[in-house]
Amino acid sequence: MTNPGRDAAYRGFVLDLLLPQQCVVCARGGTQLCDACFAGLPRIEPPLCERCGLPTAWPVRRCRECAGRRLAFASVRAAVRYDDAVRSFVAAWKERELRRLAAAAVSVVLEVVPPPCADAVTFVPPDPDRGLKRGHHPPRRLAEVLAREWALSLVAPLRRRAAKRQRGLSRAERRRNVAGGFVARGHVPSSLVLVDDVFTSGATANAAASALRKAGARRVEVVTFARVVR
Ligand SMILES: [Zn+2]
Numbered sequence: 520m521t522n523p524g525r526d527a528a529y530r531g532f533v534l535d536l537l538l539p540q541q542c543v544v545c546a547r548g549g550t551q552l553c554d555a556c557f558a559g560l561p562r563i564e565p566p567l568c569e570r571c572g573l574p575t576a577w578p579v580r581r582c583r584e585c586a587g588r589r590l591a592f593a594s595v596r597a598a599v600r601y602d603d604a605v606r607s608f609v610a611a612w613k614e615r616e617l618r619r620l621a622a623a624a625v626s627v628v629l630e631v632v633p634p635p636c637a638d639a640v641t642f643v644p645p646d647p648d649r650g651l652k653r654g655h656h657p658p659r660r661l662a663e664v665l666a667r668e669w670a671l672s673l674v675a676p677l678r679r680r681a682a683k684r685q686r687g688l689s690r691a692e693r694r695r696n697v698a699g700g701f702v703a704r705g706h707v708p709s710s711l712v713l714v715d716d717v718f719t720s721g722a723t724a725n726a727a728a729s730a731l732r733k734a735g736a737r738r739v740e741v742v743t744f745a746r747v748v749r
């Protein structure tokens with residue numbers, strides 16, 4: 520008798536043992552992320568824009584990036600700037616379910632982002648087009664562990680509607696494409712932390728927060744591992 524689930528898990532375990540371990544940022548051997556690269560992840564420090572989390576010269580309530588934009592979320596806090604090292608980190612984390620990377624991402628978020636005041640934690644759901652391997656979805660993993668650390672419950676009301684691929688679209692096209700790209704089902708708590716891996720233009724977080732607001736959430740705070748800082 521065979522057990523497909525257990526066989527797949529066993530193959531994953533064996534592959535983890537057989538594949539050479541090397542740092543996903545600097546390629547040094549021995550570990551999935553070396554201590555130097557972990558220490559070098561570019562933490563985002565205050566002062567920040569209170570609303571969109573962009574680093575600013577002094578604390579502001581609106582900034583050049585978010586002023587004049589209608590946003591469905593109340594705030595954004597990200598742990599690190601999306602630079603080349605973080606890009607390699609995120610690409611490797613999306614590609615393979617590496618425990619060291621998940622642990623590193625959680626630990627930097629806990630170090631940088633103050634514990635939010637909310638009822639529950641949720642996450643931006645995976646894109647069904649992307650052919651997820653073994654259900655691996657870094658934002659969900661991040662949300663699960665953060666919920667546990669912050670002693671909040673984890674909820675998963677968001678679903679994606681079918682949308683065009685984001686790659687190759689301009690910033691304005693991306694915004695239009697993801698607007699209305701999500702729907703929330705079932706009970707939605709009043710205040711939520713919405714977790715994603717990377718905050719880029721804010722279009723995805725805004726569309727997801729907007730679906731949560733339509734379903735009854737009154738306040739959505741976005742927390743991501745990385746944030747693009749232009
Ligand atoms: Zn390294």
Ligand SMILES: [Zn+2]
Nearest residue numbers: 568571582585
């Ligand atoms: Zn701002």
